[in-house]
Amino acid sequence: MDGLDLANALMNALPWLGVLVVAAPVGLGAIRGGARLRSLHARIRMREKALDRPVSTAPWIDRDRRVASATLAVGNVVISVDGFRLILAGLQRLAGGEVVGYTTVLDLARREALLRMCEAAPRADAFVGCRITTCSLEDAAHYVEVVVSSTAIQYEARL
């Protein structure tokens, strides 16, 4: 009898579970997503201020200085776009124009990946040949990876 009650209770709860599965991502995204992004933004800005080494997409920055060492530096971030943003983006896609929710999330991810690349080579004097790639890992899940790679160089000491 107890088992049957439990089964009944479960059956009654099922539709609510469905509602929860759909509503949770949207609600969580709306409530927490924005706050998380804002705090991330603040942290990134602080670390960017501390960054004083030049980063260039060109293969060299100062041709007059002799390079002592060169090595590959990579930084990456995998991010997801929250449920609330997804729905907003869906509506925005219908209207056309810039999908602002995605733009901000990807912008933050790129800046974070760039910072990680710089932090991966703490002794480098400069970063040359910097490249940024963005790719979607899985279409359905909206996971996006951003990779920033460059060549970290150390100059010979000035005489």
Added chain:
Amino acid sequence: MTPIDPREPDLMLTNLYEVPGRRIIEHYGLVHGGTVRAKHLGRDFFAGFQNAVGGELTAYTELMNEARAEAVARMKAQARELGANAVVGVYFTSAGVAAGAVEILAYGTAVRVEPS
């Protein structure tokens, strides 16, 4: 940082078409290394929650990092076999090849360099 040293203990990697402070004396051609990684079930479960909230998926960042290191190691092994001491023009690409699996590829040009 890889020191520029005549003994050359490790392969030098760069995404430029030259190694700063060195001269290319021989080309060995394209080398590449790849790996296909599936997400760990436990990791995936928690990433699902994180996915709902948005923001960084730390477990996946780590997974992609490990996979990239493996791809680089395979590319380096290929380069070493050819007798190279550096790989120039190193690039990374990744793509979802199946549900829950990603391929990470590292490729570049194996070369021999000497101090200029």
